[in-house]
Amino acid sequence: MDFNEYQRDAAKYDCFSKPEKLDNLVEAGFLEEVLGLSGETGEVADKIKKIIRDKKGKYSEEDKVEIVKELGDVMWYLAGIARYLDVDLETVARGNLTKLEDRRKRGKIGGSGDNR
Ligand SMILES: [Mg+2]
Numbered sequence: 001m002d003f004n005e006y007q008r009d010a011a012k013y014d015c016f017s018k019p020e021k022l023d024n025l026v027e028a029g030f031l032e033e034v035l036g037l038s039g040e041t042g043e044v045a046d047k048i049k050k051i052i053r054d055k056k057g058k059y060s061e062e063d064k065v066e067i068v069k070e071l072g073d074v075m076w077y078l079a080g081i082a083r084y085l086d087v088d089l090e091t092v093a094r095g096n097l098t099k100l101e102d103r104r105k106r107g108k109i110g111g112s113g114d115n116r
Pocket of ligand 1 (some may be wrong): 040069070072073
């Protein structure tokens with residue numbers, strides 16, 4: 001499965017899904033996607049926090065399965081936000097790698113700042 005195939009299939013489960021891009025970010029559906037992404041990334045962090053807190057960082061196969069489920073939820077919301085902005089996931093993924101390669105070539109992988 002490639003990113004765009006995933007994005008198309010994931011849209012089937014979006015109860016706010018619209019066929020066209022949203023021109024206004026307060027339109028129905030978009031806010032739920034943004035809040036959902038934030039919530040799901042929190043769920044990933046929370047599961048890892050509990051492994052660190054309660055298991056001294058040692059995770060089981062079951063822990064891993066549960067974290068992977070949450071990563072999938074993050075991906076679902078990411079795909080939805082990109083779809084509402086009329087951007088395919090392949091473009092998002094390639095753009096990220098291009099940015100990172102540019103930083104690597106300039107010796108700027110470390111540090112902080114969105115546009116370094
Ligand atoms: Mg979840």
